[in-house]
Amino acid sequence: MDKQSKIYIAGHTGxxxxxxxxxxxxxxxxxxxxxxxxxxxxxxxxxxxxxFRYEKPEYVFLAAAKVGGIHANNTYRADFIYENLMIQNxxxxxxxxxxxxxxxxxGSTCIYPKQAQQPIKEEYLLTDELEYTNExxxxxxxxxxxxxxxxxxxxxxxxxxxMPTNLYGKGDNFNLETSHVLPALMRKIHLGxxxxxxxxxxxxxxxxxxxxxxxxxxxxxxxxxxxxxxxGISSDQNKGxxxxxxxxxxxxxxxxxxxxANACVYIMQNIDFGSLISKDFxxxxxxxxxxxxxxxxxxxxIKDLAYxxxxxLNFKGELYFNADKPDGTPRKLIDVSKLNNLGWEAKVKLERxxxxxxxxxxx
Numbered sequence: 001m002d003k004q005s006k007i008y009i010a011g012h013t014g015x016x017x018x019x020x021x022x023x024x025x026x027x028x029x030x031x032x033x034x035x036x037x038x039x040x041x042x043x044x045x046x047x048x049x050x051x052f053r054y055e056k057p058e059y060v061f062l063a064a065a066k067v068g069g070i071h072a073n074n075t076y077r078a079d080f081i082y083e084n085l086m087i088q089n090x091x092x093x094x095x096x097x098x099x100x101x102x103x104x105x106x107g108s109t110c111i112y113p114k115q116a117q118q119p120i121k122e123e124y125l126l127t128d129e130l131e132y133t134n135e136x137x138x139x140x141x142x143x144x145x146x147x148x149x150x151x152x153x154x155x156x157x158x159x160x161x162x163m164p165t166n167l168y169g170k171g172d173n174f175n176l177e178t179s180h181v182l183p184a185l186m187r188k189i190h191l192g193x194x195x196x197x198x199x200x201x202x203x204x205x206x207x208x209x210x211x212x213x214x215x216x217x218x219x220x221x222x223x224x225x226x227x228x229x230x231x232g233i234s235s236d237q238n239k240g241x242x243x244x245x246x247x248x249x250x251x252x253x254x255x256x257x258x259x260x261a262n263a264c265v266y267i268m269q270n271i272d273f274g275s276l277i278s279k280d281f282x283x284x285x286x287x288x289x290x291x292x293x294x295x296x297x298x299x300x301x302i303k304d305l306a307y308x309x310x311x312x313l314n315f316k317g318e319l320y321f322n323a324d325k326p327d328g329t330p331r332k333l334i335d336v337s338k339l340n341n342l343g344w345e346a347k348v349k350l351e352r353x354x355x356x357x358x359x360x361x362x363x
Contacts, residue, residue, distance in 0.1 A: 092159065165255050169256050253296055256346070266344045270342070308351065
């Protein structure tokens with residue numbers, strides 16, 4: 001990519017897209033193209049076709065997606081599979097028709113089997129059953145990988161798929177119904193801390209930025225206390241208590257979003273599809289698993305993560321793990337040796353990332 005190349009970032013307002021946009025700008029790229037959802041609905045085939053015909057981007061970062069945590073994935077199953085399939089189908093196909101030089105499709109490590117051997121290598125894709133709670137989302141992302149591979153093989157395009165691990169960072173989603181585990185834990189513990197300190201100014205500031213259901217920042221203290229208690233946040237005699245879904249035993253890997261963006265730009269600058277074809281091709285075997293894992297290569301239990309956040313936020317109260325709620329996949333650590341061998345490694349450690357995210361969250 002040249003600094004003046006026309007680059008389209010699909011999903012530029014989300015956690016992933018925002019980080020990629022910032023990374024490109026920091027590196028001096030000046031011809032960036034993007035649209036808000038109100039300006040361009042990528043689930044609409046005609047709108048996507050018209051956009052690509054008009055803009056004719058040279059490079060595409062496909063970060064647009066419907067995303068959420070375990071609750072959202074399991075509750076809105078139809079929305080997750082439909083919207084993600086439609087976005088991918090339209091962007092990838094129109095990129096091919098418009099002659100895009102290179103496209104980067106961002107998936108998720110939930111594509112891998114629930115009981116996959118750890119750490120998870122790219123070759124473990126489609127070797128066993130998926131985790132049920134996010135199966136529709138995972139199937140959509142698998143379809144995106146296969147679509148990129150198929151277009152490359154049939155049409156000689158240069159479409160690359162990357163699978164980031166659990167991401168967190170500035171611009172994260174703190175909606176307790178749809179957020180991923182780390183921002184959800186951070187917000188719940190923050191509110192628990194505010195309750196134990198009787199800090200109603202901070203509670204109302206939080207609710208103004210991120211309403212909880214029909215609860216608003218100008219709701220009465222009684223209404224706020226009742227609603228927070230229902231979602232597992234309470235205080236008794238100035239001692240906060242925060243409920244966390246699951247046993248706390250599952251292990252997860254986390255990657256700072258700005259690290260992920262740096263990896264994505266690095267891949268677009270340095271890696272082509274042809275270089276990802278394994279030796280199996282030379283042996284006349286199937287070409288598959290050309291996607292690239294992006295992660296830190298380090299893992300932590302949900303329990304230890306919660307206590308890390310508790311420490312960083314200086315929360316004095318109690319964390320309660322509700323084992324009656326679903327845990328999700330027991331362990332998910334990806335093998336990042338392919339990306340490391342291609343010349344890239346993560347830089348931001350989890351402790352520093354949690355500190356940076358909380359500073360951003362407080363504004």
